[in-house]
Amino acid sequence: KAGVTQTPRYLIKTRGQQVTLSCSPISGHRSVSWYQQTPGQGLQFLFEYFSETQRNKGNFPGRFSGRQFSNSRSEMNVSTLELGDSALYLCASSPTGVEKLFFGSGTQLSVL
Amino acid sequence: GIQVEQSPPDLILQEGANSTLRCNFSDSVNNLQWFHQNPWGQLINLFYIPSGTKQNGRLSATTVATERYSLLYISSSQTTDSGVYFCAVMYGNNRLAFGKGNQVVVIP
Numbered sequence: 121k122a123g124v125t126q127t128p129r130y131l132i133k134t135r136g137q138q139v140t141l142s143c144s145p146i147s148g149h150r151s152v153s154w155y156q157q158t159p160g161q162g163l164q165f166l167f168e169y170f171s172e173t174q175r176n177k178g179n180f181p182g183r184f185s186g187r188q189f190s191n192s193r194s195e196m197n198v199s200t201l202e203l204g205d206s207a208l209y210l211c212a213s214s215p216t217g218v219e220k221l222f223f224g225s226g227t228q229l230s231v232l
Numbered sequence: 233g234i235q236v237e238q239s240p241p242d243l244i245l246q247e248g249a250n251s252t253l254r255c256n257f258s259d260s261v262n263n264l265q266w267f268h269q270n271p272w273g274q275l276i277n278l279f280y281i282p283s284g285t286k287q288n289g290r291l292s293a294t295t296v297a298t299e300r301y302s303l304l305y306i307s308s309s310q311t312t313d314s315g316v317y318f319c320a321v322m323y324g325n326n327r328l329a330f331g332k333g334n335q336v337v338v339i340p
Binding site: 162212219224 | 262263265267272273274275276277280318320322324325326327328329330331332333
């Protein structure tokens with residue numbers, strides 16, 4: 121079985137731009153969650169989707185949004201980028217959300 | 233929110249040595265998972281361990297949910313064990329809260 125796939129691996133953007141990150145979960149997994157990792161704040165939960173519905177959201181501003189498609193693939197979008205959005209964004213999948221989580225390799229976003 | 237504390241924050245080991253990493257959490261949780269972050273940033277799930285003891289090769293983990301802690305044992309450490317180990321607890325609705333990690337360096 122293929123693992124969790126995230127694209128792109130690296131992104132460089134400038135302040136004010138927007139960005140879309142993609143995540144393909146393990147086949148058969150319907151829950152996809154997103155996490156942000158920074159040196160200062162560590163790993164923080166962004167949101168979780170199941171069957172195209174956002175079930176949970178972390179404490180992030182509305183500039184961070186996401187969606188899930190019928191094939192369980194997920195995208196997250198960050199609008200009006202700020203320097204502080206520079207981070208490693210990790211996606212994880214599991215069958216229903218309560219089991220062992222499997223993570224992708226992440227997207228490293230740099231905002232200049 | 234729930235607090236997750238890991239100790240020690242940094243650990244330097246001689247190859248072949250054994251070590252224990254500890255994770256304390258502040259409230260009841262649905263489950264607990266241990267991860268190893270490799271140099272490329274990927275989080276590898278080592279254990280899904282809401283309670284009890286599990287072993288996987290040279291690694292084993294124990295969670296005592298009633299006392300709100302978990303331990304990760306590394307035996308006969310190898311240089312490939314280097315990296316950051318994260319404890320994460322699942323609470324509320326399917327969200328993980330992570331500790332700050334244990335940075336482990338294994339010296340040949």
